Amino acid sequence: MTTxxxxxxxVKVVELKAPVARVWQAxxxxxxxxxxxxxxxxxxxxxxxxxxxxxTYPGHEDMEWVSTTxxxxxxxxxxxxxxxxxVDPDTEYGEDAKVMVEFKFEPTELGTRLTITESGFSQFPxxxxxxxxxxxxxxxxxxxxxxxxxxxx
Amino acid sequence: xxxxxxxxxxxFSALGDPIRLELVSRLSDGREHSIKQLADGLQLTRQGVxxxxxxxxxxxxxxxxxxxxxxxxxxxPESINSAQDYLACASAQWDDAIARLKLKVEDQIKGSE
Numbered sequence: 383m384t385t386x387x388x389x390x391x392x393v394k395v396v397e398l399k400a401p402v403a404r405v406w407q408a409x410x411x412x413x414x415x416x417x418x419x420x421x422x423x424x425x426x427x428x429x430x431x432x433x434x435x436x437x438t439y440p441g442h443e444d445m446e447w448v449s450t451t452x453x454x455x456x457x458x459x460x461x462x463x464x465x466x467x468x469v470d471p472d473t474e475y476g477e478d479a480k481v482m483v484e485f486k487f488e489p490t491e492l493g494t495r496l497t498i499t500e501s502g503f504s505q506f507p508x509x510x511x512x513x514x515x516x517x518x519x520x521x522x523x524x525x526x527x528x529x530x531x532x533x534x535x
Numbered sequence: 536x537x538x539x540x541x542x543x544x545x546x547f548s549a550l551g552d553p554i555r556l557e558l559v560s561r562l563s564d565g566r567e568h569s570i571k572q573l574a575d576g577l578q579l580t581r582q583g584v585x586x587x588x589x590x591x592x593x594x595x596x597x598x599x600x601x602x603x604x605x606x607x608x609x610x611x612p613e614s615i616n617s618a619q620d621y622l623a624c625a626s627a628q629w630d631d632a633i634a635r636l637k638l639k640v641e642d643q644i645k646g647s648e
Binding site: 392400409418 | 626629630632633635636637638639640641
């Protein structure tokens with residue numbers, strides 16, 4: 383698996399030894415999705431519709447799942463979005479603010495190449511704040527390390 | 536939520552203010568500072584600075600200690616490191632989820648062979 387990260391997105395590319403049809407089913411069927419993502423989803427993924435549920439990951443059961451299905455192109459592409467307010471409920475976001483999660487399916491000799499892209503983090507005001515923090519405080523990381531040593535020492 | 540194991544929102548939100556960023560910057564030497572020292576040169580009353588320091592304190596970014604009658608603040612750098620790790624954390628959670636997905640789809644194929 384390969385990973386690419388930037389301030390705005392996470393990209394995961396994974397080779398699966400299973401045919402596209404099987405991988406498609408495991409990701410777009412809401413019950414199967416819930417098994418590996420560790421979320422109990424109330425209703426299926428349907429384009430333009432909202433899917434709700436609860437995270438089942440131990441220790442995070444109080445977290446709600448809210449997603450809107452954006453695209454479902456059979457065995458090719460599945461895209462859903464979630465509102466940034468799900469992460470940071472205290473901040474007001476624009477109506478259009480959304481984090482996109484895209485699953486791209488490609489057949490390979492071994493089975494399936496799955497590319498997962500989560501993007502839109504730059505809409506989070508906190509990301510901008512961190513940029514401000516980084517750019518305004520020269521040598522911040524080195525300082526933080528030094529302080530860590532200082533505080534733990 | 537892909538980044539469930541860290542909730543950086545209070546830290547992010549506390550840092551979302553130029554005065555508080557400046558205070559964090561002044562505290563980044565790791566030493567204890569009095570409100571008077573921290574307020575020096577800022578266009579703010581002592582009360583105003585105290586209010587901002589209390590926000591940072593509630594978010595776990597600074598600690599507060601009374602030395603005699605004086606209140607002193609110290610930066611807790613771990614809180615900010617954890618906020619910077621947010622994306623890395625979201626990324627790691629995808630890795631976990633993908634590992635479970637891999638097991639799920641590949642095991643079932645083996646089972647049907």
